[in-house]
Amino acid sequence: MNLAEKYTKLIKTEAKRLGFLSCGISKAGFLEEEAPRLENWLQQNHHGQMRYMENHFDKRLNPTLLVDDAKSVISLLLNYYPSETPLYNKAEISYKISKYAYGQDYHFVIKEKLKELLYFIQTEIGEVAGRAFVDSAPVLDKAWAAKSGLGWIGKNSNLITQKVGSFYFIAELIVDLELEYDMSTTDHCGTCTACIDACPTEAIVAPYVVDGSKCISYFTIELKDNLPLEMKGKFDDWFFGCDVCQDICPWNRFSKPHNEPLLQPHEKLLSMTNKDWEEITQETFNAVFRNSAVKRTKFEGLKRNITFLKKD
Structure with missing residues (x-):
């Protein structure tokens, strides 16, 4: 060797x-x-x-x-x-x-x-x-x-x-160390278009091409302005990020739960209802997302996203 x-x-x-x-x-x-x-x-x-x-x-x-x-x-x-994951249902828990x-x-x-x-x-x-x-x-x-x-x-x-x-x-x-290099693997998407068909905002504009500016993750995390009105009703109730194109992917049938304690959710997170989210306070936000990536969008950003989901 x-x-x-x-x-x-x-x-x-x-x-x-x-x-x-x-x-x-x-x-x-x-x-x-x-x-x-x-x-x-x-x-x-x-x-x-x-x-x-x-x-x-x-x-x-x-x-x-x-x-x-x-x-x-x-x-x-x-x-x-x-x-x-939260027990999603149309009536009380649909915000994701x-x-x-x-x-x-x-x-x-x-x-x-x-x-x-x-x-x-x-x-x-x-x-x-x-x-x-x-x-x-x-x-x-x-x-x-x-x-x-x-x-x-x-x-x-x-x-x-x-x-x-x-x-x-x-x-x-x-x-700066020479090592043994691995070979790339082959593409196994085949003729499947599940992710393209499922994207709520049609952000996957062509196979292998995502228009980041149309992605729900972009709107709910990166965009600092007001959310565009033409997107109202198209977020599929996602208020921070989006997993649609992964949830629908056939290869994710083989996902196995992680065993990293630091990635476990806050005890409140999985049981919060739409009403809880709509009435979230700065205090609850700080408690639930104390060391979370959600802090990136800040309390005001999260409130903006949740308000955008509310049915008029």
Whole structure:
């Protein structure tokens, strides 16, 4: 066994111990196939008011501009599929929140695990420089995960795997260490168009192309202005994020509940009725979403979204 093989085995074993669902590794370099796709997506204004997507174009495509002498991109998946969800019914509980936001903010949960993994690498292997990324820097997470064999990018633009579907977070360690590289996998969407057909706002404008500016997640989280009146009644009662294109995906029949205590929902979250949401106070918001990703939209943003769902 050569050193690259030995180090790769060590890293993947430790990633599993830390609770990651899977770990794949790619050679760091320019993402040639992604460059024209990203450019076209931006030109079509599919990012809406997410102006930050226009920044650092080169860095998004080339990790060696983020980490000096980068050799490898270590991609990691962390499962967030919950063991239980609210008992949705038309009468009292229909307002929905994306499953990824049930527990504590994933940025902090994963960052801690990545720090541990990097520390392990530096302790076991030696002087290795690297940076951890969790959806907060110009890194094309899904492209790197697909390149390292962790799944394929589906027609809903999410990373999908045959064994566990798509309910997981993606994160990376970019390091200046030569490792063994994984092969990408094949696309298994076939002729299925379930996600395209189910999207309430028709945001999946073509297979593999999502107009972010039409997505319910964009409206309820990213958009700071008033919600457009033409979207009234089209949110399918989602007030933070949206899981429609994942819930409908046949591969998510294979999702298994996570076992990460920090991602468990606040006890109140699963039993809140529409009335509870409509009457939510700043105090309840602070209690239920104390360390949650929902804090991103702030109390006023959440109230705006819930008010928008109310039937006139």
